Amino acid sequence: MTTFATGTTKPETEIQRLLETAALYLHIPFCHTRCYYCDFNTYAGILPMREPYVRALLTEIELAGEMARLPDGSPRRSRTIFFGGGTPSLLSVEQISRLLDACRSAFAVDEDAEITLEANPGTLTQEQLEGLRRAGINRLSMGAQSYDAHLLKTLGRIHTPEEITQAVHYARAAGFTSINLDFMFGLPGQTMQHWRDTLEQALELHPEHFSLYSLIVEEGTPFYKWVEEKRIVPGDEDLCADMYEYADEHLRVAGYQNYEISNWALPGHQSKHNLTYWQNLPYIGMGAGAYSFFDGKRFSNEREPREYIKQLKARTLPIVESETVSLEQAMAETSFLALRTAQGLHLPTFEQRFSLPFARFVGDRLQLVEEAGLLEHENGWLRLSKKGRLLGNEVFLRLLPD
Numbered sequence: 001m002t003t004f005a006t007g008t009t010k011p012e013t014e015i016q017r018l019l020e021t022a023a024l025y026l027h028i029p030f031c032h033t034r035c036y037y038c039d040f041n042t043y044a045g046i047l048p049m050r051e052p053y054v055r056a057l058l059t060e061i062e063l064a065g066e067m068a069r070l071p072d073g074s075p076r077r078s079r080t081i082f083f084g085g086g087t088p089s090l091l092s093v094e095q096i097s098r099l100l101d102a103c104r105s106a107f108a109v110d111e112d113a114e115i116t117l118e119a120n121p122g123t124l125t126q127e128q129l130e131g132l133r134r135a136g137i138n139r140l141s142m143g144a145q146s147y148d149a150h151l152l153k154t155l156g157r158i159h160t161p162e163e164i165t166q167a168v169h170y171a172r173a174a175g176f177t178s179i180n181l182d183f184m185f186g187l188p189g190q191t192m193q194h195w196r197d198t199l200e201q202a203l204e205l206h207p208e209h210f211s212l213y214s215l216i217v218e219e220g221t222p223f224y225k226w227v228e229e230k231r232i233v234p235g236d237e238d239l240c241a242d243m244y245e246y247a248d249e250h251l252r253v254a255g256y257q258n259y260e261i262s263n264w265a266l267p268g269h270q271s272k273h274n275l276t277y278w279q280n281l282p283y284i285g286m287g288a289g290a291y292s293f294f295d296g297k298r299f300s301n302e303r304e305p306r307e308y309i310k311q312l313k314a315r316t317l318p319i320v321e322s323e324t325v326s327l328e329q330a331m332a333e334t335s336f337l338a339l340r341t342a343q344g345l346h347l348p349t350f351e352q353r354f355s356l357p358f359a360r361f362v363g364d365r366l367q368l369v370e371e372a373g374l375l376e377h378e379n380g381w382l383r384l385s386k387k388g389r390l391l392g393n394e395v396f397l398r399l400l401p402d
């Protein structure tokens with residue numbers, strides 16, 4: 001695992017090199033309407049604010065680039081950029097291009113960086129996708145959610161099943177070779193047959209990546225109220241487990257690897273950006289309400305777009321909360337985030353990163369779950385066993401500091 005940086009005589013481990021990078025996340029908080037289950041920091045009815053927001057984001061990128069410079073004054077390296085939301089595809093190609101140019105000026109963005117844009121299938125045109133590809137976006141992540149028209153309405157989504165297929169065809173014609181589709185299970189009224197049909201139709205599109213999430217009913221959403229009023233009933237735990245297993249089996253047969261609990265990819269198409277989070281590596285989130293983990297601290301931005309714009313007009317980084325991550329916390333988080341992935345935790349890398357063997361950090365806290373067969377060791381890797389994947393929380397809780 002130890003490699004040496006080219007062009008330098010100073011030996012450097014791979015993990016040290018990665019710890020000196022920062023993944024970039026840009027939050028675009030606009031949506032046409034609010035989906036009934038959504039609790040993201042996103043707003044309907046503020047589309048006229050797009051240009052002032054983009055200008056504020058350009059300022060934040062510049063300031064964040066300054067803040068993140070290396071000790072020798074050179075810009076921080078970035079391997080990935082992710083436009084998330086919200087619905088980033090509601091920005092024009094020209095606005096996305098300006099944001100990308102700003103990232104490239106403020107950070108040392110790799111030539112072959114993975115640059116993802118989240119898109120809503122109902123908002124995409126062929127021309128726009130061609131423009132996005134030319135601007136440098138090389139990965140699309142689409143919130144498809146279901147191939148059932150009735151379930152899409154239940155969720156409050158604005159697109160139709162036909163628009164999912166059309167959007168993928170447009171994206172292929174525009175030259176996209178890396179596409180993720182998000183789907184949800186455990187939805188009110190969703191049967192196993194709905195789920196089978198959705199996956200079958202999605203597989204016909206041959207996306208390179210799938211993210212499959214079970215519905216979480218978040219407080220403050222219309223869904224939460226409707227569940228309380230017993231107007232809707234989400235899928236129960238058993239049905240969700242069956243849907244998950246069905247998907248896993250079928251996607252594996254189709255050549256996808258389940259590289260993280262909720263994510264499947266064809267070889268070579270794992271999301272580099274999301275792996276940054278699971279490897280607990282630094283990232284800088286920009287935009288209203290965005291979160292960062294950088295320089296040993298976790299911090300978050302002002303959530304409200306108007307207030308966010310105001311602070312950037314005054315050229316102030318809009319950070320509202322910040323906490324220093326203790327060494328103990330960093331070791332725990334690095335361990336359980338890695339255990340979410342199929343590869344697991346690489347124990348020699350853990351030791352290089354924290355100058356402490358994992359066994360010393362964990363003591364006998366994992367003894368019971370090891371004896372219960374929830375963990376397995378292989379060539380320096382520690383990972384959840386098949387049984388452990390169903391009972392992951394039992395392991396994760398034992399890693400947290402007291």
Ligand code: SF4
Nearest residue numbers: 031034035038085086
């Ligand atoms: S499109 Fe996505 S971000 Fe926007 S409201 Fe729906 S779920 Fe939330």
